Amino acid sequence: MKPARTRVAPSPTGHMHLATARVALYDYLLAKKTGGQFILRIEDTDVQRTVDGAEQEIMDGLRWLGLNYDEGPDIGGPYGPYRQTERRDIYQSHAKILVDGGHAYPCFCTPERLEKVRQEQMKRKENPRYDGTCRIIDPDEAARRVASGEKYVIRFKMSHEGTTTAHDHLRGDIVTENQQLNDYVLLKSDGLPTYHLAAMVDDHEMGITHVLRGAEWLSTFPLHVNVVRAFGWEEPVWIHLSLFLKPSGKGKLSKRDGAIAMKDGYSVFIKDFGELGFIPEGVNNWIALMGWGVAEDDVMDLDQMIERFSVDHLTASPAAINFQKLDHFNATHIRLLTNEDLSARIKPYFTGTDLEVRDETLLKVTPLIRERLVTLDDCLAFASFFFRETVGPNPEDLVAKGLDAKQSAEIARKAYEILSGLKEVAHTVAEPPMRAYVEESGFSASQVFGILRVAVTGQKVSPPLFESMEVIGREKVLERIRRAAEILEKM
């Protein structure tokens, strides 16, 4: 396959969304698969809606995901600039080409008039569309009015007859009656282009071979191919990705859903995932499989995805997002990390707590908790006790199931006795004598170890007991058991 040039072209109007990440992922995979380039282009032509910091968030988000672009606003490239507001002249000269060629025309209608027309059309139950008033103005007359400084927009002169056949790689030919199409605005009165002009011009100028975008563009797809054809350009391969639906499957995933997801520890915004304890590997894998049909072995890192990716296996039907699956992929990829890597990734989650986390200790703790982590921040719940001086167990939790406080105290005392007789509490040396005690005492392993678990870790659920004791160290372990025995004796 020839090297593909792909692009993700988000508008900096809010937080970077899951859908943007998925388009970027597929773009990246296609480009890397074919030895081509993946490009970031910022579509900031709606000055009103542009949000400060949004562009940076997009770049940070892509980098966090590991989707490094080959060309973009901050790193440049041979086809720049990569920010549409900096390409104003390019769009204006292209708009002129269309006007001169009879494919577009200046329109002097005011927004107020347009709104009135729309209202009347709706009242008559007609399709709201431009009524063509300025379409029939003589070109010389129009040019004169433009030159005189009258406000205008440039509209595409859509044919009223025949049909437009647009080819989508996943859906085949899509045939539309031209009467259904509107004379869309290409250049706004502020001199900036709309998407319909800007994206077509840039994709051509930047040599984009495959346009991947959301299915919400399907309705203006015929317009876009008409624009490209009016210029006489070769069309890229068009691929409209299925939409993401709310977890319920009811409706398109929206920014509003972000707030709802946040309450459950999830999000639809890329910037949040790191903080929530998700790792890029997990997020990428999760996103990749919504809209890409992989038969088997669906746990993949970026390189494996590149290996297996093909635009032929993309799917056309909408996909409801499923956060449980995110959990699964996240946990799975966490388990694939090396101790050193995982340890380093966990560490930041302890900042802000009063715990003093030493790297050396954390490295010993990591293997004990790795397969218990769904998200990185779970390390707080599983490993905090390693870094505390005392653990303050709940007295009731110290009483073993089926036993009373007195019996439990007896077990704690005996355990203290056995362990204090040892030079160290490495699990290989501490476990055998404790097992022997379980045998001779007649108590069950779960009763004895359960008491010790609560005594030593302060919690009912913890990593394996003896391995944990080994990390905590003999002195602290003995002290914690002694205190537990005291508590039990006072009950």
Add this chain to the structure above:
RNA sequence: GCCCCCAUCGUCUAGCGGCCCAGGACGGAGCCCUCUCAAGGCUCAAACAGGGGUUCGAGUCCCCUUGGGGGCACCA
């Protein structure tokens, strides 16, 4: 309302006319392992929306119905 797109287990999907009494993954149920929680292993339940065609043969092709989704801006 009009236009467009989509349609296999609850969810994401494999399937591109016979290999399918439909495979995988998540989730669910059960069993095993087990010092808790996990992880891991094994097993089970769970789907081709409905109706017409085409064909020797249809989940796979065509049409209709139904359902879902998207769009109808000087927003992207």
